[in-house]
Amino acid sequence: xxxxxxxxxxxxxxxxxxxxxxxxxxxxxxxxxxxxxxxxxxxxxxxxxxxxxxxxxxxxxxxxxxxxxxxxxxxxxxxxxxxxxxxxxxxxxxxxxxxx
Amino acid sequence: xxxxxxxxxxxxxxxxxxxxxxxxxxxxxxxxxxxxxxxxxxxxxxxxxxxxxxxxxxxxxxxxxxxxxxxxxxxxxxxxxxxxxxxxxxxxxxxxxxxxxxxxxxxxxxxxxxxxxxxxxxxxxxxxxxxxxxxxxxxxxxxxxxxxxxxxxxxxxxxxxxxxxxxxxxxxxxx
Numbered sequence: 001x002x003x004x005x006x007x008x009x010x011x012x013x014x015x016x017x018x019x020x021x022x023x024x025x026x027x028x029x030x031x032x033x034x035x036x037x038x039x040x041x042x043x044x045x046x047x048x049x050x051x052x053x054x055x056x057x058x059x060x061x062x063x064x065x066x067x068x069x070x071x072x073x074x075x076x077x078x079x080x081x082x083x084x085x086x087x088x089x090x091x092x093x094x095x096x097x098x099x100x
Numbered sequence: 101x102x103x104x105x106x107x108x109x110x111x112x113x114x115x116x117x118x119x120x121x122x123x124x125x126x127x128x129x130x131x132x133x134x135x136x137x138x139x140x141x142x143x144x145x146x147x148x149x150x151x152x153x154x155x156x157x158x159x160x161x162x163x164x165x166x167x168x169x170x171x172x173x174x175x176x177x178x179x180x181x182x183x184x185x186x187x188x189x190x191x192x193x194x195x196x197x198x199x200x201x202x203x204x205x206x207x208x209x210x211x212x213x214x215x216x217x218x219x220x221x222x223x224x225x226x227x228x229x230x231x232x233x234x235x236x237x238x239x240x241x242x243x244x245x246x247x248x249x250x251x252x253x254x255x256x257x258x259x260x261x262x263x264x265x266x267x268x269x270x271x272x273x274x275x
Contacts, residue, residue, distance in 0.1 A: 015117025015124075022114060029112065040114075041131030043124060047114035048133055053101045059108030063137050065125070067118040074237050081119065 004028060009084035012070030012077040018045045021068040021084075113137075120244055209235040210249070228256075 008021050022045045026036045034049040053059065067086055070077045079085075101108060113134065117124045128134050212232035218225035232249060236242040 015120040018116055022116075025114065034110075034112070040133045041128045043116055043127060045114075045116035046124060046128060046133070049112040049114065051110045053106060053108050055101070055105040056107040057109050059106055061109040061111060061136075063111045063113065063134075066112050066114045067116075068114070069117050069119050071119055072238055072241060083118065 005085045015069040
């Protein structure tokens with residue numbers, strides 16, 4: 001997951017233009033069995049990823065917010081608000097490993 | 101969850117443009133994408149006393165009389181001059197909004213004074229005036245920041261629970 005964080009950090013995209021970040025994250029989530037809806041609410045870089053436990057959907061639903069846009073800087077765009085690290089924190093392995 | 105055979109679901113909401121307006125999460129909410137969700141921290145930020153009133157002490161900054169000049173290399177000087185903005189940022193948080201100081205890049209500078217803030221803590225004034233200098237070397241963020249401050253002013257006006265919506269007006273003088 002550190003590699004994903006580093007990649008997004010090295011490819012900063014400002015708000016409404018996070019196409020590479022969304023592509024990277026949704027591909028990763030698809031690989032772990034998440035169902036992906038993109039273009040949510042009419043926004044091209046919004047998505048919702050859903051995963052259901054093999055034990056069934058009758059338990060609690062855990063919702064996580066992922067943010068991935070960069071800051072505009074005077075010397076170029078940059079991830080000064082740790083959004084590159086935040087989204088990978090919601091990694092599928094971590095989400096699926098929670099057992100409470 | 102897989103290993104422990106715990107039933108349930110995980111939903112990850114990919115929310116764009118957290119740093120700039122319009123608020124994407126609000127758009128997603130209105131579009132139904134967050135339907136059924138509940139924030140775990142959804143609880144009142146400010147307690148109320150037995151009379152149902154909340155009092156905020158020392159909201160106004162305590163400046164010395166006379167001129168205060170900002171020296172760019174002096175953090176202490178900058179902090180003193182930014183007290184009104186910090187207070188306003190706190191007011192924005194109390195209203196459920198966002199503090200500009202917490203969400204904008206480090207290059208920003210906001211200094212302000214409250215030349216007309218009322219006559220007593222328990223008297224709602226007819227009007228108040230704040231005067232801000234907002235500086236940022238990027239016109240997009242500058243406009244964004246000015247709009248956030250303007251929204252905070254409107255929120256502060258709304259806090260006085262006006263009898264008619266027309267009383268809840270506010271404007272910010274910037275330079």
